[in-house]
Amino acid sequence: MKNKRLFLGILVTVLVFGMSVVGCDKDPSDENENENKNGNGILSVINGTWVSGGVELKLNNGNYEQTISGFSTTATGTYTVSGNRITLKNSMGMTSTADYLPNEDKIVFVGGDTFTRK
Secondary structure (H helix, E strand, C coil): CHHHHHHHHHHHHHHHHHHHHHCCCCCHHHHHHHHHCCHHHHHHHCCEEEEECCEEEEEECCEEEEEECCCCEEEEEEEEEECCEEEEEECCCCEEEEEEECCCCEEEECCCCEEEEC
16 A cells, blocks of 8 residues: 555656656746746745645745655755746756646646645
């Protein structure tokens, strides 16, 4: 049972980051990450804990933690905001891209994973 949970956790992490990396080009705003850290004031609006299934994403002023249910922290890194576009970069250098939908208060990753506030 533990092996299945571990496998599921690894699979979810790989899918979230893998689909995001494959599904997007290099964003021109990545050239100067500090320039867009407070893009349109969204940075402080999206602070908090977001969930999708058994995955929890904690955003805190440009830093993030990802945890899969039943495991300790599985990924950490930083994120930047440009308009409503969020770019996460984990500690291994992999990036993921998501859009913040303010009218629905959701974060939708390029691969289709949708996170809502906890």
